[in-house]
Amino acid sequence: MANKLDFSLYVVTDSRLVGEKSLESVIQLALKGGATMIQYREKNKEANEIYAKALVLKNMCNKFGVPLIINDRLDIAMAIDADGIHIGQKDLPIAEVRKLFGPHKIIGFTVENEAQVVLSNGQEVDYYIAAPVFRTNTKLDDRGLLGIEGLKSMIKVSKKPVIAAGGISLKNAADVMDLGSAGIVVVNQIMSGEDPKLISEKFIKILKPKGI
């Protein structure tokens, strides 16, 4: 398991949102603005393309000392020697992922309710992403919203750091952190934002008010 990770500004990619910009340039700017963790999430591309782009992002993240997490595809994570993998409820079982990826890699797990936290608390996961807290346009699904209360109860039972995802904005980020979140996931605002660096900086000011 990994130690001393800074989850505060956890950026998840969505290449469909970057418009005419390249995903790489957006991530570069987010890193310059203070992003503390990058998750490369790519659902509709061929493996060789994901692999090639993941390699570029890994080099970029390395320069900033920021961990790169790959979504779902453990084979790609292993092939590029990524810092971590992020899996959801419908991906490979956690135990298999830990066995293949090794004891020192970061494994993140998406949880959508308190029961899923309790069920996986004993497993070798390094952090949770709790989602969706608020309404979001990034993931179109019918999962129920956690809201502040749902997030709070998940943080309470969790034995791992919990990162809040789904509709987190500059307006509600402070409230979410006050509950004991280890960080927030930002997708939309950085991916499709006019100035990914500036928006990252604004988030960081809220997440780390004392510059910790």
Next chain:
Amino acid sequence: MANKLDFSLYVVTDSRLVGEKSLESVIQLALKGGATMIQYREKNKEANEIYAKALVLKNMCNKFGVPLIINDRLDIAMAIDADGIHIGQKDLPIAEVRKLFGPHKIIGFTVENEAQVVLSNGQEVDYYIAAPVFRTNTKLDDRGLLGIEGLKSMIKVSKKPVIAAGGISLKNAADVMDLGSAGIVVVNQIMSGEDPKLISEKFIKILKPKGI
């Protein structure tokens, strides 16, 4: 690299074609009918579902002493300790797959023209699937058909066994084998056939006329 493999009746799954039957029951019948290799190919399911089904197929294949090959998802192949992986031109690079999967696992590679054979001849691949030889309804794409002549020239330059895929039937299987193919890929006729065992037996009679 793997040795002494029997590629003659190489069955590739397509769960969309099995209708009301289960994929497992179809594969079981194909194995009883003499299938010598099974490739589990699944494109539109979640990883945990592919993983669970792959485990079932692996146990089934083990009982028949037939290798189970997983398509594309090396992570799933590794998680279930499959006998092999089959990758295409748009999957992870061969060298990365070999490095992660180990020296004794089977790696198959799809080739669509002579140039691709020449390019990968020096790489650590155990066999090629040459496709598409004839017209097929299984893969809807715009790749050019190899035809008998195209297949012949690929077999000629290949340093590995070549399995012919695409529109192979009981009528043309003998011709394809006469060119020096190591085997044939069958999808449609076994997946959607009324009697997967009988059709497999019929193919085997053509592929191994002397019962070798």
